[in-house]
Amino acid sequence: MNAAAAAVTVVGAVLTLAGVLFTARATTRAAQATARANQAAALAAAEPNQRAADLAAFQAIRTDMQEEISELREEQGRLRSLVRAFAVYVSDLTSQMRSHGIEPPAPPARVDEYNRTGV
Numbered sequence: 329m330n331a332a333a334a335a336v337t338v339v340g341a342v343l344t345l346a347g348v349l350f351t352a353r354a355t356t357r358a359a360q361a362t363a364r365a366n367q368a369a370a371l372a373a374a375e376p377n378q379r380a381a382d383l384a385a386f387q388a389i390r391t392d393m394q395e396e397i398s399e400l401r402e403e404q405g406r407l408r409s410l411v412r413a414f415a416v417y418v419s420d421l422t423s424q425m426r427s428h429g430i431e432p433p434a435p436p437a438r439v440d441e442y443n444r445t446g447v
Contacts, residue, residue: 415442 418435425432435443 411442419443 418439422432434440441447
């Protein structure tokens, strides 16, 4: 084998090795880009499902809160009714005491405020 043929063989081998390395590097980068694209596609596909799950959770929380608010309003109404009943009862007792010549003690400031404002 002459020197020129050996040189061509060596150059050919080096170029082949460079081509293999370039192809391997390009393949690796292509695989990474494909993985990123697949991940982005999975996130995009999962978003509507996540939104639906979030909406369902929000609706459940809202329903629970509406029920609790309704219960609190009912309780508040019952307590207001009780306070009014006590106010009428105390007023009747006060009137009876005065009709028998007994001066009742002055009510606390909060009771006096309720009698004036109704709140």
